[in-house]
Amino acid sequence: MDVQYVAPKTLDEAIRAFAAAAGSGRILAGGTDLLVQMRNGIVSPGTIVDIKKIGELTSIEETKDGGFRIGAAVSGMVLREHPRLSKVWPGVVEAANLIGSTQVQGRATPGGNLCNGSPAGDSVPAMVAAAATVTIQGPNGRREMAVEKVPKGPGRLNLEPGEIVVSFNLPPRAKGSSDAYLRMIPRTEMDIAVVGCGVSLTMDKGTCTAARVGLGAVAPTVLLVEEAAKALIGSKLDEAALAKAAAACSAACRPIDDKRGTIAYRTKVAGVLLKRTALIAAERAGGK
Amino acid sequence: MSTTGSTKTPETANDNKWIGKRTIRPDGADKVTGRAAYAADTTMPGMIWGKVLRSPHPHARIKSIDTSKAEAYPGVKAVMTAKDIVNFPIDKSVMLGIQDMRWMCRNVMAREKALFAGHPVAAVAATTEKIAAEACKLIEVEYEVLPFVIDVEEAMKPDAPILHDFIKYKDKPSNIAGTLEHKLGDVGEGFAKADVVIERSFRTQPVHQGYIEPHACLVSVSDGKATIWSSSQGQFMVRAMCAYLTGLPQNDIRAIPAEIGGGFGGKTIIYLEPLALILAKKSGRPVKMTMTRGEVFHASGPTSGSYSTVKLGATKDGKLVAAQGTFCLQAGALPGSPIRGAAGCAFAPYDIPNVHSFGYDVVSNRSKVAAYRAPGAPIGAYGVECVMDEMAEALKMDPLEFRLKNAAKQGTKAAHGPVYPRIGFVETIEEAKKHAHYTTPLPKAKNGKLYGRGVASGFWFNAGGESSAQVNVNEDGTVVVITGHPDIGGSRASTANITAEILGIDYKKVSVLIGDTSVIGFSNLTGGSRVTYASAMVVTQSTEKVITQLRERAAKIWKIDPDAVVWENGEARPAGDNAGKFEPLSLGQIAAQASATGGPIGAGQQLNTTGAEGGFATHVCDVEVDPDLGIVRVLRYTAFQDVGRAIHPSYVEGQIQGGAAQGIGWALSEEYIYNKDGKLDNPSFLDYRMPVSSDLPMLDSVILEIPNPKHPQGVRGVGEVPLVPPLAAISNAVYNALGRRFYSLPMSPPKILATMDMAAD
Known part of the structure; x- marks a missing residue:
C-alpha cells in the first residue's frame, strides 16, 4: 500500500488531513520513532502528516509572565540553543538532549517523545516535574491538559481522534527555582532509560518550598510522585528528607521485569536517582 | 602507547624502512569516503531480491511446506526450500575446515526440523524486496511444535528436550554432541600435594561478534556458472561451501570477495550465498540478499554461552601443582561449539605438571555458533584467571607475581600438546608489573564511587x-x-x-x-x-x-x-x-x-x-563502580602482548584495542536474552548492549616483540588473544572494588546491585 505524505503550512490544514486519514494517519515530527517503527513493520500508516512546516509547532516563545511556550515539533538541539530556556529550565533541556545521538537530537522533538507513549521517554518526566501543560488541538477545538495526563499506557494516549499536540507550556518560575533530570542507562549514551527521574523545586534560604517529581520507566506511564514531593517540601534536603522522598519513589514504582532491568533494580534505582536529581536541582536553584 | 625498549629485537632496532612503520592504509581513503564496495553495494541489470522465511518456533518438526501461493504471487520469480539443497546424510561426516557439511546443509535451511526461532525454512526471490517479503508470508508451513531448551545446563539435564535423535552420549539420546579431553600428569596426585585448593563455577551468556555490516551477497548464474559477490572472511570457503550445498563443481563458481565490514569469525561461514545461488539458478536472474540487523542477531552465529568449573591446587610457596577444568559450551542448533579453544587454551599460559581439561559440546535451540575471535578461549580463561586471582589472594601473593612464578616458557609442555619454543609470556607479565599503570596507586573510594584493579592473562593457538x-x-x-x-x-x-x-x-x-x-x-x-x-x-x-x-x-x-x-x-x-x-x-x-x-x-x-606458535597477553584494568546503581566503568586499560613482530604497529594496536573492547562488552553488558517462548528478546543494538565509544577509555597497548623463530619476519598472530584476558581482568577488578566475587557474566547493573544487596542483608 502506498503512503501519502502531506506537509501542511497551517495547523488547521494539518488537523483536517490528520482527521481525514482517520485511524491510518500518523503525525511526523522528528520521525526518530515513527520512521524506525515503519521500517520494522510495527506501523504502516496510510497518511503521514508532517508538522514541521507549521510555525506555531516549531517555535519557542517566552511569555510575558516569564513562562515558555515550546512548539511540539521543536528539536532537542533547538531547545538547547535557546538563550533563556536552558537557564530557566535546565532539567527539561538536558532531558530532551539525552535522546539519541547528536544527529538524532537535531530531529527528535518533545512532542514526539510524549506522543510515542513510551514510559521511558526522557523528556516526559522532566516535563511532568516542570508542571508543564500541553495545548492540544483537534476537530473540536483547542484544550489544555497536564502533561502527565497525556499518556494512557505504553503506546497509548488520552487524545481524541484527530487531535494533535501543539505545544508545551512551562509556567513562570519563582525566584530560587530550578530543575534537573537524571536517567539510569547501562551505557553512557545511545541507550534507553531503565529509570528516569525529573525533579523541579524552589529553594528559599536552604529550605525547599515547592517541588515536583516525575519518574519514568517504572510504570506503564510516566508518574507524578506527589508523596516524594511532599517529603522534600519544607525540608532542607537533608539525608532524612531525601531518604523519605526516595522511599516514596520506590513505593510508587510499578515496574516490569524485562531485558532492560528487573523490578527490584528499577524500584531501588528510582530512589537513588531521586536523591541525586533533587540535589542537582537544589544546587542549580541556589544551593541548600 | 609504546613499544617497549627492553625487548626490542635486532630487527626492529635496525634501519628498516617499511616493516614496523605506520604506513597509510591502502584501503583507507575509500573506506572513509564511502567509496569502498561492500557486498550490499553491488547491483546488476535484471537483479531481483531474495528474502528468507524463518521459523517462528525454537523447536518444531516441519510436517509440510506449501509454496504454491507464493509461487503464484505476481512478481515472484523463484521459491526454494531445503529440497533444493544437497542433503548430506547424518551418518557420514563431510568436513570443510571446522564445519561439517551435514550440519551446514541443515543450518542454511531447516530440513527435518526447525531448530531455533529464526531458522530459515524457505526463501523467495521477487522483483522487489517488498514482494519477496509478502510472498514469504504466503508460504504455508505446517509445524509440529516441540518442547525446546536453550540454556546449556538445562540442555545437559537427563530429561531435557532432545534436539537430535541421532546424537547419543553414553549410548543414550543426548544433547551432548561431543567431548574433548586434554590430560597431563595425574591431577589426583597433584591435588594431593596442594596446600590450597580452590574450585569455582562460572557462567557466561552467548554474545555476538557485533560486526557492523550485516551479511549480504549478490549471485548471478549464467550458462550454469555462478558468480558470487559477498562479504566473507574467505572467498574460497564461500566457493567450497556453495559447491557442496548446490552440487556445482568448484570451477563453475567464482567467488569475489567484497570489502568486509567486520567479521571477527562470524563470517567464516555462509548463510545467504547458497540460497541466492539456487534462487538465481531457478529464476535466471541475478539475486541479491541482505540480512536485517534482526536477522543477524536471530540467525547468524554468535558464540556459546557456557557453564564451567575450574579447580586449581597450589603449594604454600605459590607453585601450581594441579588444574582441572570442565567447560560446557552451547553449540546452538547443530554441533560444533568451540570446546577446543576453551579446554585447550584455559591452562595453556601456565607450567602446571598435572592438568585435566574437559569440554562438552552441547546442542540447544538457538542459532548455531560461528567462530568469534579466539573461539572458546575467553570462556576457558575467564574461569581460570578468576580462580588464579582468588588463589593469589589466598596465598597472599601479588597476582602478577603469582602468574610469573607459574608462567609457561620455552620448553614447557602444555596440556593441549606442544612443548613451547621461545615464547614471550613471561615478558608480558614483567612489562605489566613495572608499567606505570600497575605501579600507580588507585584510590579505594572517592565521591561515593569504588575503585578496583584487576589483571588476567591469556593464550591463543594462532x-x-x-x-x-x-x-x-x-x-x-x-x-x-x-x-x-x-x-x-x-x-x-x-x-x-x-x-x-x-x-x-x-x-x-x-x-x-x-x-x-x-x-x-x-x-x-x-x-x-x-x-x-x-x-x-x-x-x-x-x-x-x-x-x-x-x-x-x-x-x-x-x-x-x-x-x-x-x-x-x-x-x-x-x-x-x-x-x-x-x-x-x-x-x-x-x-x-x-x-x-x-x-x-x-x-x-x-x-x-606451519609454525604459527601461540600468542600470549596480560591485561591490566582499573574500574570505577557506582555501588548504588551497579554501574561498572572501565577507567584505564593496558594490554601487554607478545606479537612476535609488529609489521604495521597501528593495526597491531587496532587488533589489541578491538579485542579488549569486545571483552569489556562481554564482561559488562552484552548478552543474548531469550523470552519464555524461546525467542531472542533483544535482537537490536539498542538492547544488545555493545559498548559505545564513550563507554571506553583509551585502550593502551604495549607491543612486545619476541620474534617467532619459525617466521621470516618473526610474526606471531595478534588478532585473537586480546579477547582472551578481558573477562577475568574486569571481573577481578570488580572484586577488588567491591570485595564481592562475581561468577557470572555479564556483570550488568541489576546483577551487581542484587549481589551487593544480598551481601548487605
Missing part, C-alpha cells in the same frame, strides 16, 4: 594454513601483489610494508589486491590470526623469487653470471670481481627492459604454512 600470493613487476617498475585473503585488520598495508622492504622500493610503488577464486590460488580463511603470518610467508618467498629474476635480468644485461649480482636498496649491483664495473640497475630500469631480457617479471608462492 594458525598457519594455506595461502597463495603472486608478486608482479609492472612495466613501469611498480609492483602489484595479489593475495587470497579478505582484508579485515589492515593486512593489505602489512603486505605492502613487507614487499616494499624486501624489494627496497617505496611503499607507494606497491599495490596489494585481493584476488577472487579465479585469479589466485587457494587461500584459507581470514581467521585464526593467520593472515599477516601466512601471507607474509608466501609474499616473502614470492618476492625473493622476483629478486632472483631481477638479478638474472641484470646479469643478462651486463653479460655476467647471475651469482655475481646482488640486490641491495632496490637495485641490482655487480658484486665480487665485478663490483663497481657497472652502474647499478634500479627495479624500474630492469622492468623497462623486461621484454628484451626474457619477458614479464613476476612470481608466486603457495604454501601450507
Whole structure:
C-alpha cells in the first residue's frame, strides 16, 4: 500500500488531513520513532502528516509572565540553543538532549517523545516535574491538559481522534527555582532509560518550598510522585528528607521485569536517582 | 602507547624502512569516503531480491511446506526450500575446515526440523524486496511444535528436550554432541600435594561478534556458472561451501570477495550465498540478499554461552601443582561449539605438571555458533584467571607475581600438546608489573564511587594454513601483489610494508589486491590470526623469487653470471670481481627492459604454512563502580602482548584495542536474552548492549616483540588473544572494588546491585 505524505503550512490544514486519514494517519515530527517503527513493520500508516512546516509547532516563545511556550515539533538541539530556556529550565533541556545521538537530537522533538507513549521517554518526566501543560488541538477545538495526563499506557494516549499536540507550556518560575533530570542507562549514551527521574523545586534560604517529581520507566506511564514531593517540601534536603522522598519513589514504582532491568533494580534505582536529581536541582536553584 | 625498549629485537632496532612503520592504509581513503564496495553495494541489470522465511518456533518438526501461493504471487520469480539443497546424510561426516557439511546443509535451511526461532525454512526471490517479503508470508508451513531448551545446563539435564535423535552420549539420546579431553600428569596426585585448593563455577551468556555490516551477497548464474559477490572472511570457503550445498563443481563458481565490514569469525561461514545461488539458478536472474540487523542477531552465529568449573591446587610457596577444568559450551542448533579453544587454551599460559581439561559440546535451540575471535578461549580463561586471582589472594601473593612464578616458557609442555619454543609470556607479565599503570596507586573510594584493579592473562593457538600470493613487476617498475585473503585488520598495508622492504622500493610503488577464486590460488580463511603470518610467508618467498629474476635480468644485461649480482636498496649491483664495473640497475630500469631480457617479471608462492606458535597477553584494568546503581566503568586499560613482530604497529594496536573492547562488552553488558517462548528478546543494538565509544577509555597497548623463530619476519598472530584476558581482568577488578566475587557474566547493573544487596542483608 502506498503512503501519502502531506506537509501542511497551517495547523488547521494539518488537523483536517490528520482527521481525514482517520485511524491510518500518523503525525511526523522528528520521525526518530515513527520512521524506525515503519521500517520494522510495527506501523504502516496510510497518511503521514508532517508538522514541521507549521510555525506555531516549531517555535519557542517566552511569555510575558516569564513562562515558555515550546512548539511540539521543536528539536532537542533547538531547545538547547535557546538563550533563556536552558537557564530557566535546565532539567527539561538536558532531558530532551539525552535522546539519541547528536544527529538524532537535531530531529527528535518533545512532542514526539510524549506522543510515542513510551514510559521511558526522557523528556516526559522532566516535563511532568516542570508542571508543564500541553495545548492540544483537534476537530473540536483547542484544550489544555497536564502533561502527565497525556499518556494512557505504553503506546497509548488520552487524545481524541484527530487531535494533535501543539505545544508545551512551562509556567513562570519563582525566584530560587530550578530543575534537573537524571536517567539510569547501562551505557553512557545511545541507550534507553531503565529509570528516569525529573525533579523541579524552589529553594528559599536552604529550605525547599515547592517541588515536583516525575519518574519514568517504572510504570506503564510516566508518574507524578506527589508523596516524594511532599517529603522534600519544607525540608532542607537533608539525608532524612531525601531518604523519605526516595522511599516514596520506590513505593510508587510499578515496574516490569524485562531485558532492560528487573523490578527490584528499577524500584531501588528510582530512589537513588531521586536523591541525586533533587540535589542537582537544589544546587542549580541556589544551593541548600 | 609504546613499544617497549627492553625487548626490542635486532630487527626492529635496525634501519628498516617499511616493516614496523605506520604506513597509510591502502584501503583507507575509500573506506572513509564511502567509496569502498561492500557486498550490499553491488547491483546488476535484471537483479531481483531474495528474502528468507524463518521459523517462528525454537523447536518444531516441519510436517509440510506449501509454496504454491507464493509461487503464484505476481512478481515472484523463484521459491526454494531445503529440497533444493544437497542433503548430506547424518551418518557420514563431510568436513570443510571446522564445519561439517551435514550440519551446514541443515543450518542454511531447516530440513527435518526447525531448530531455533529464526531458522530459515524457505526463501523467495521477487522483483522487489517488498514482494519477496509478502510472498514469504504466503508460504504455508505446517509445524509440529516441540518442547525446546536453550540454556546449556538445562540442555545437559537427563530429561531435557532432545534436539537430535541421532546424537547419543553414553549410548543414550543426548544433547551432548561431543567431548574433548586434554590430560597431563595425574591431577589426583597433584591435588594431593596442594596446600590450597580452590574450585569455582562460572557462567557466561552467548554474545555476538557485533560486526557492523550485516551479511549480504549478490549471485548471478549464467550458462550454469555462478558468480558470487559477498562479504566473507574467505572467498574460497564461500566457493567450497556453495559447491557442496548446490552440487556445482568448484570451477563453475567464482567467488569475489567484497570489502568486509567486520567479521571477527562470524563470517567464516555462509548463510545467504547458497540460497541466492539456487534462487538465481531457478529464476535466471541475478539475486541479491541482505540480512536485517534482526536477522543477524536471530540467525547468524554468535558464540556459546557456557557453564564451567575450574579447580586449581597450589603449594604454600605459590607453585601450581594441579588444574582441572570442565567447560560446557552451547553449540546452538547443530554441533560444533568451540570446546577446543576453551579446554585447550584455559591452562595453556601456565607450567602446571598435572592438568585435566574437559569440554562438552552441547546442542540447544538457538542459532548455531560461528567462530568469534579466539573461539572458546575467553570462556576457558575467564574461569581460570578468576580462580588464579582468588588463589593469589589466598596465598597472599601479588597476582602478577603469582602468574610469573607459574608462567609457561620455552620448553614447557602444555596440556593441549606442544612443548613451547621461545615464547614471550613471561615478558608480558614483567612489562605489566613495572608499567606505570600497575605501579600507580588507585584510590579505594572517592565521591561515593569504588575503585578496583584487576589483571588476567591469556593464550591463543594462532594458525598457519594455506595461502597463495603472486608478486608482479609492472612495466613501469611498480609492483602489484595479489593475495587470497579478505582484508579485515589492515593486512593489505602489512603486505605492502613487507614487499616494499624486501624489494627496497617505496611503499607507494606497491599495490596489494585481493584476488577472487579465479585469479589466485587457494587461500584459507581470514581467521585464526593467520593472515599477516601466512601471507607474509608466501609474499616473502614470492618476492625473493622476483629478486632472483631481477638479478638474472641484470646479469643478462651486463653479460655476467647471475651469482655475481646482488640486490641491495632496490637495485641490482655487480658484486665480487665485478663490483663497481657497472652502474647499478634500479627495479624500474630492469622492468623497462623486461621484454628484451626474457619477458614479464613476476612470481608466486603457495604454501601450507606451519609454525604459527601461540600468542600470549596480560591485561591490566582499573574500574570505577557506582555501588548504588551497579554501574561498572572501565577507567584505564593496558594490554601487554607478545606479537612476535609488529609489521604495521597501528593495526597491531587496532587488533589489541578491538579485542579488549569486545571483552569489556562481554564482561559488562552484552548478552543474548531469550523470552519464555524461546525467542531472542533483544535482537537490536539498542538492547544488545555493545559498548559505545564513550563507554571506553583509551585502550593502551604495549607491543612486545619476541620474534617467532619459525617466521621470516618473526610474526606471531595478534588478532585473537586480546579477547582472551578481558573477562577475568574486569571481573577481578570488580572484586577488588567491591570485595564481592562475581561468577557470572555479564556483570550488568541489576546483577551487581542484587549481589551487593544480598551481601548487605
